[in-house]
Amino acid sequence: MNILMIEDNESVCEMMSMFFEKEAFTASFYHDGAEGFEAYRKEPNIWDIVILDLNLPSMDGMHICREMRKISKETPIIMLTAQDSESDQVIGLEMGADDYVTKPFSPLTLLARMKALHRRAHVVPEASENLVEGDYNVVTDSVKINTVTREAVYLDKPIENLTPKEFDLLVMFAKNPRRVFSREQLLKSIWEDPFYGDERTVDAHIKKLRQKIELVGPQLIQTVWGVGYKYEEPGDN
Known part of the structure; x- marks a missing residue:
């Protein structure tokens, strides 16, 4: 992995x-927020993962x-x-972070989270070898999804700006x-197993996903109180 760490x-x-070197990872470190962001902005495609501290000089x-x-x-x-900043964790996820690690942290825990994110970012979808732009391999009554180009269309309108987790x-x-999924089931399937963070990670991502769905049509992701979430076509309930 080629890592950008802004800390x-x-x-x-x-x-x-030292831990990255043992894993044979390449890493660039920036201690100033603006300088770290500029390094990303110049070459956004060279980084496999970004480790980003919340409190930074120049640019938070x-x-x-x-x-x-x-x-x-x-x-x-x-x-x-x-460690004690729940609001910062939720806001960070809403800003587009895929995961968070609380300080003080174990380097091995951070490495495990990094590897899990990297694996999921490079998973080749099933039954997609011949899938091209304009084809869809996940289709419901109102939604069509291409898991290769990672495009989603709802009522013939694109659901735009989805993050990888969304x-x-x-x-x-x-x-x-x-089908009703609990937070624990979603964490195991979409994040990693075992997951070392907070189950509210799921809630924050679903909140953002719902906001983006509602820009193009009626809500699809419903809350099942006390259990979790499910997908339901408009008019089915």
Whole structure:
């Protein structure tokens, strides 16, 4: 992996540098937010993953994450947040981060989360060898999805600006209409197993997915109180 780590604590960077080297990863470290974002902006396609601290000089992590997502929806981003800052974790996910790790953290835990995100970002979808632009391999009454080009169309209108996790959630729901998924099931399927973070990660991603669905049509992702979420076509309930 080629890693971009934007973290102002030099001791943390030095520690992670040793772990990255053992994994044969390449890493670039920036201690200033604006400088780190500029490195990404110049060459967004060379990074396999971004590790982004929340509190940075010049440009904070929330702002950087939001600007990165304007450039690319595909680059996996892990946000580093304070242990007791639940609101920062949720906001970070809403800004487009794929995951978060709370400080202080175990380097091995961070590596495990990185590897899980990297694997999922490079999964080749099933039955897609001959799939091209304009074809769809996940189809419901109102939604059509191409898992190769990662395009989703709802009532013949594109659902735009989906992050990787939002897209994967939509695919899972559309493949299993009316099936109720618990947060734990979604975490195991879309994130990693075992998952070391907070189940509210699911809620934050589904909130953003719902907002993007509602820009083009009636809501598809329904809450089943006390259980989880399900996909339901408009008018089915």
